[in-house]
Amino acid sequence: MFIKYIFLLIVTFSFHANAAIKIDSWFTDKGSKVFFVQNNDLPIVDVEVSFMAGSAYDKDESAGRASLTNHMMLLGSGNLKQEEIINQFSEIGAEISSGFDEDKSSFSLRTLSEKKEEAFKLFQTVLHRPNFDGEVLNREKKRYLSSIKQSDTLPDSIGNKAFMKAIYGEHSYAIPSSGTLDSIETITKNTLIRFYESAYSAKSAVIVIVGDLSKKEAFDFANQTSNDLPSNGQLRSIEKVKLTPSQTIKIEHPSSQAHLHYGYPIMKRGDEDFFPLYVGNYILGGGGFVSRLTEEVREKKGYVYSVYSYFMPMQEKGPFQIGLQTKKEQIDEAFKLVRKVVKDFIDNGPTESELAAAKSNMIGGFPLRLDSNKKIMNYISMMAFYNYPLDYLDTFSDKVNSVTTEQIKDAFQRRVILEEFTTVIVGAS
Amino acid sequence: MLFKKIFIFLLLFPTFAIAQVHQTILENGMKVIVKEDHRSPVVISQVWYRAGSIDEVNGKTGVAHVLEHMMFKGTKTIKPGEFSEIIAAAGGRENAFTGADYTCYFQRIEKSNLPLVIKMEADRMQNLVILEEEFNKEIQVVMEERRWRTDDKPNAQVNELMQSLAFVSHPYGRPVVGWMNDLENMTYEDALEWYNDWYSPSNAVLVVAGDVMPEDVFALAKEYFGPIPAKKIKNRKPQIEAEQAGVRRAEVKAPSQLSYIQMAYKVPALDRDLSKNSSDVYALEVMAGVLSNTSAARLNQSLVNEQSLAIGAGAGYTMITRGGLSLFEFYATPSEGVSTNIVEEAIKKEIKKIAEHGVTQDELNRIKTSVIANEVYEKDSVFYQAMLIGQLETMGYPYTLMDQYIENIKKVTSDQIQEVAKKYFLDDRLTVVSLNPQPLDPNKKPQGRPHVH
Numbered sequence: 036m037f038i039k040y041i042f043l044l045i046v047t048f049s050f051h052a053n054a055a056i057k058i059d060s061w062f063t064d065k066g067s068k069v070f071f072v073q074n075n076d077l078p079i080v081d082v083e084v085s086f087m088a089g090s091a092y093d094k095d096e097s098a099g100r101a102s103l104t105n106h107m108m109l110l111g112s113g114n115l116k117q118e119e120i121i122n123q124f125s126e127i128g129a130e131i132s133s134g135f136d137e138d139k140s141s142f143s144l145r146t147l148s149e150k151k152e153e154a155f156k157l158f159q160t161v162l163h164r165p166n167f168d169g170e171v172l173n174r175e176k177k178r179y180l181s182s183i184k185q186s187d188t189l190p191d192s193i194g195n196k197a198f199m200k201a202i203y204g205e206h207s208y209a210i211p212s213s214g215t216l217d218s219i220e221t222i223t224k225n226t227l228i229r230f231y232e233s234a235y236s237a238k239s240a241v242i243v244i245v246g247d248l249s250k251k252e253a254f255d256f257a258n259q260t261s262n263d264l265p266s267n268g269q270l271r272s273i274e275k276v277k278l279t280p281s282q283t284i285k286i287e288h289p290s291s292q293a294h295l296h297y298g299y300p301i302m303k304r305g306d307e308d309f310f311p312l313y314v315g316n317y318i319l320g321g322g323g324f325v326s327r328l329t330e331e332v333r334e335k336k337g338y339v340y341s342v343y344s345y346f347m348p349m350q351e352k353g354p355f356q357i358g359l360q361t362k363k364e365q366i367d368e369a370f371k372l373v374r375k376v377v378k379d380f381i382d383n384g385p386t387e388s389e390l391a392a393a394k395s396n397m398i399g400g401f402p403l404r405l406d407s408n409k410k411i412m413n414y415i416s417m418m419a420f421y422n423y424p425l426d427y428l429d430t431f432s433d434k435v436n437s438v439t440t441e442q443i444k445d446a447f448q449r450r451v452i453l454e455e456f457t458t459v460i461v462g463a464s
Numbered sequence: 465m466l467f468k469k470i471f472i473f474l475l476l477f478p479t480f481a482i483a484q485v486h487q488t489i490l491e492n493g494m495k496v497i498v499k500e501d502h503r504s505p506v507v508i509s510q511v512w513y514r515a516g517s518i519d520e521v522n523g524k525t526g527v528a529h530v531l532e533h534m535m536f537k538g539t540k541t542i543k544p545g546e547f548s549e550i551i552a553a554a555g556g557r558e559n560a561f562t563g564a565d566y567t568c569y570f571q572r573i574e575k576s577n578l579p580l581v582i583k584m585e586a587d588r589m590q591n592l593v594i595l596e597e598e599f600n601k602e603i604q605v606v607m608e609e610r611r612w613r614t615d616d617k618p619n620a621q622v623n624e625l626m627q628s629l630a631f632v633s634h635p636y637g638r639p640v641v642g643w644m645n646d647l648e649n650m651t652y653e654d655a656l657e658w659y660n661d662w663y664s665p666s667n668a669v670l671v672v673a674g675d676v677m678p679e680d681v682f683a684l685a686k687e688y689f690g691p692i693p694a695k696k697i698k699n700r701k702p703q704i705e706a707e708q709a710g711v712r713r714a715e716v717k718a719p720s721q722l723s724y725i726q727m728a729y730k731v732p733a734l735d736r737d738l739s740k741n742s743s744d745v746y747a748l749e750v751m752a753g754v755l756s757n758t759s760a761a762r763l764n765q766s767l768v769n770e771q772s773l774a775i776g777a778g779a780g781y782t783m784i785t786r787g788g789l790s791l792f793e794f795y796a797t798p799s800e801g802v803s804t805n806i807v808e809e810a811i812k813k814e815i816k817k818i819a820e821h822g823v824t825q826d827e828l829n830r831i832k833t834s835v836i837a838n839e840v841y842e843k844d845s846v847f848y849q850a851m852l853i854g855q856l857e858t859m860g861y862p863y864t865l866m867d868q869y870i871e872n873i874k875k876v877t878s879d880q881i882q883e884v885a886k887k888y889f890l891d892d893r894l895t896v897v898s899l900n901p902q903p904l905d906p907n908k909k910p911q912g913r914p915h916v917h
Contacts, residue, residue, distance in 0.1 A: 125760070182775065
């Protein structure tokens with residue numbers, strides 16, 4: 036299917052303030068944080084358990100360790116092989132999946148409420164008893180190595196890796212999450228067991244439950260989940276981001292398009308400038324087809340299929356990034372135009388009517404963000420993991436509404452410094 | 465990749481209660497279908513046109529998709545880009561997509577804005593303005609889209625070639641996005657011709673799902689779409705695919721580290737006369753599930769986990785199409801040092817196992833259980849429910865087909881699967897395309913294929 040526009044759906048920037056969503060929150064006996072939303076409309080239960088165990092907890096020499104741990108968790112538990120676990124989930128119609136990024140390793144379960152007890156038990160087996168089987172690990176390491184080599188041939192992956200390395204330098208956000216050819220070789224079963232025991236502790240776990248079950252059932256599930264997690268873990272932290280010098284990196288590639296990555300680390304979770312930067316970015320390059328970048332670079336010039344900007348707040352400063360792909364011959368013109376649009380936005384800020392349209396979209400579109408259990412789960416899980424206040428959703432619309440054009444201009448001028456931008460172009464002509 | 469996505473839809477095919485779906489047909493022939501879901505104050509609107517790449521002609525491939533882009537470029541009363549601005553300001557999300565069989569325009573919006581959406585969709589169904597200047601910019605955007613989707617992605621190139629090799633006379637052989645040369649030579653008049661030929665209420669279906677009452681939607685549809693005169697839609701030629709005799713093979717050379725293989729067997733899609741081939745089609749559907757519905761299914765378990773021949777492998781089958789034909793596809797990324805031939809043989813061995821021994825009761829039970837559970841899970845997505853109705857209706861099947869799906873899946877036996885495995889998986893129905901990976905730096909010596917036989 037060919038979709039006219041690409042939406043960059045970044046959970047980070049999706050909020051909803053529907054007072055009808057009531058979040059219960061507590062800590063288990065072992066110290067795991069729990070968020071619970073009861074919803075009996077459909078006979079479904081969704082669960083997500085997240086750990087502070089993303090790739091930012093790797094070191095250069097152990098790159099790929101966190102990702103492989105996450106990956107291997109679904110490939111064998113106790114004396115059950117991968118296919119036995121997956122088939123047992125299938126037999127009750129339940130689904131398990133995993134997620135992984137720089138900050139977080141997460142596991143999700145979806146089950147019919149009538150099968151929840153069996154599903155919970157299986158899910159807990161996966162979380163509590165990964166066996167990190169040596170033979171399976173050897174096979175998966177080979178797959179990782181092949182994938183690394185393959186991604187080193189793809190312009191987007193090449194650009195992304197180079198961009199993260201350039202803007203994060205020695206910081207662990209620069210470490211490629213799937214590891215390197217050298218680091219993967221050194222990872223053993225013991226590496227994974229040690230990482231699991233230290234990073235997958237009850238204190239590191241955030242448990243989110245949405246759907247058709249009682250609070251008592253949620254309470255018991257959370258306690259059981261938390262009780263048998265490793266008990267000797269220590270909470271780790273991610274070091275603060277130090278800015279690297281601005282760089283321009285051009286990488287040759289035989290592709291027909293050049294790929295631009297342009298930006299640097301700006302915003303972390305809970306940032307005090309979040310609202311003006313977030314609303315401002317909607318106008319600059321976040322708002323799908325009505326942003327300035329789309330208007331100037333795609334609609335007026337026809338240079339690209341997609342151009343976008345986003346802030347990706349993370350545990351520590353995440354990147355602000357602008358991206359596009361265009362045929363090689365016109366990358367210079369397209370990039371020049373991007374810089375002009377960004378500079379103009381920083382210098383002059385948005386117009387009143389642009390701001391009014393942005394607010395109207397964000398506030399008017401509020402109910403869309405909460406119209407399924409899956410979406411509620413995603414947003415609540417993000418709030419729980421990053422320690423957002425419980426009333427965050429309820430106050431969101433008011434906070435968007437109170438942003439002024441002056442605040443946006445001021446926040447961009449203080450925080451988005453053009454001289455700090457790093458440029459990576461893959462497929463430079 | 466088109467087929468793979470649709471495959472996923474189909475395995476998850478829900479049979480939500482028919483009682484909640486209501487339909488009417490306007491006097492000009494436009495069908496309106498409403499699916500109620502009152503969980504959130506949100507509504508999905510989708511306008512489906514029975515016009516996709518299979519209705520295109522040689523020299524103008526891609527025009528269905530290009531017109532889809534032009535539908536955002538203004539009408540007699542709305543300026544280019546203004547459609548999107550109005551939807552955004554109303555808090556809505558919108559987009560459109562074009563497939564081989566259809567083109568669909570959709571919005572997700574807070575329910576009080578439904579009249580606005582219906583009014584604007586009715587406007588662009590009849591009052592589109594295609595300016596040459598706007599077209600000339602937008603066609604550049606579409607060419608960038610093609611470069612990004614296909615030209616720079618080796619696996620997408622393999623898929624494109626496989627489709628066009630498998631279908632020689634049928635239009636399913638042409639890429640939805642169009643051949644580059646056709647895009648380069650397309651004019652605004654081609655787009656206009658397409659619009660005039662196919663954009664008629666009599667060739668469209670409106671699907672509305674969400675927190676609405678059917679009578680309110682019918683009234684809105686009557687008010688805004690009702691007055692649009694129906695155009696006479698051209699006769700569609702049958703376009704039967706010429707008989708294949710012998711296996712078809714090709715390769716694509718492209719910069720890549722790993723190779724890749726796609727295999728496709730020609731198989732039937734569900735006949736519009738549902739009694740005709742339904743048992744074969746549902747058996748193929750379950751066979752696809754047994755091979756590839758989870759990471760523990762046969763292909764991944766055998767090729768990836770046990771034999772380490774591939775780092776990824778899967779299969780897919782599309783049981784409903786407007787063109788009446790379908791493919792049962794396999795795809796795999798061989799492990800380093802393993803040739804595509806070895807992987808092809810391994811895949812054929814899995815097919816042969818099924819042809820000789822059928823499938824186990826446990827496998828059948830797991831497929832059936834997951835289909836039943838998915839029926840419930842898919843109720844969580846209103847958009848998905850609307851999408852299914854729209855796909856079925858534009859392909860010429862009744863949406864009530866959804867209600868028979870689970871029952872038909874439940875009926876499938878191991879014997880039936882064995883039978884279809886013998887009947888359709890023959891070399892005379894097979895097309896194979898492999899990727900021959902090349903170094904990124906063309907000055908380096910080409911690697912050649914590993915383990916050439």
